[in-house]
Amino acid sequence: MLRKRIASFGHAFRGVGSALRSEVHLRFHALATVVVVGLGFYFDITRTEWALVAAAVGSVWSAELVNTAVEAVVDLVSPDYHPLAGKAKDVAAAAVLLAALGALVVGLLIFVPRLLA
Numbered sequence: 001m002l003r004k005r006i007a008s009f010g011h012a013f014r015g016v017g018s019a020l021r022s023e024v025h026l027r028f029h030a031l032a033t034v035v036v037v038g039l040g041f042y043f044d045i046t047r048t049e050w051a052l053v054a055a056a057v058g059s060v061w062s063a064e065l066v067n068t069a070v071e072a073v074v075d076l077v078s079p080d081y082h083p084l085a086g087k088a089k090d091v092a093a094a095a096v097l098l099a100a101l102g103a104l105v106v107g108l109l110i111f112v113p114r115l116l117a
């Protein structure tokens with residue numbers, strides 16, 4: 001039971017590694033995450049602000065990983081053009097866009113006033 005749980009974590013980390021190797025966008029998110037966490041420590045943001053940053057960063061990573069998975073499955077089952085394949089990829093990309101916009105708003109609200117102070 002415990003061994004199975006540990007194996008599942010291993011698969012998930014392998015998924016993150018594989019996506020990081022293939023997806024430029026994900027490497028950009030990794031860089032953005034390092035910058036945001038650095039800014040968080042530099043400005044000593046509050047616990048609530050850390051919670052918002054964590055939720056924002058987590059949702060962008062989750063959306064990008066699901067988008068990568070959708071792209072892989074679509075390429076597997078529909079390598080040729082199909083409107084539904086396009087729709088699946090467009091909707092998955094839209095999920096990333098919305099998560100990124102939410103994260104941008106969180107980042108602006110937390111850091112811009114401190115950068116301007």
Ligand SMILES: Nc1ncnc2c1ncn2[C@@H]1O[C@H](COP(=O)(O)OP(=O)(O)OP(=O)(O)O)[C@@H](O)[C@H]1O
Nearest residue numbers: 025071078079080081082083085086087089090093
């Ligand atoms: N099999 C397909 N059938 C129809 N439209 C497709 C298909 N594959 C891709 N598309 C269209 O092309 C767009 C780009 O697809 P692509 O696979 O290049 O992903 P991408 O947005 O470049 O992703 P990434 O840059 O993260 O790899 C999709 O959003 C979709 O509109």
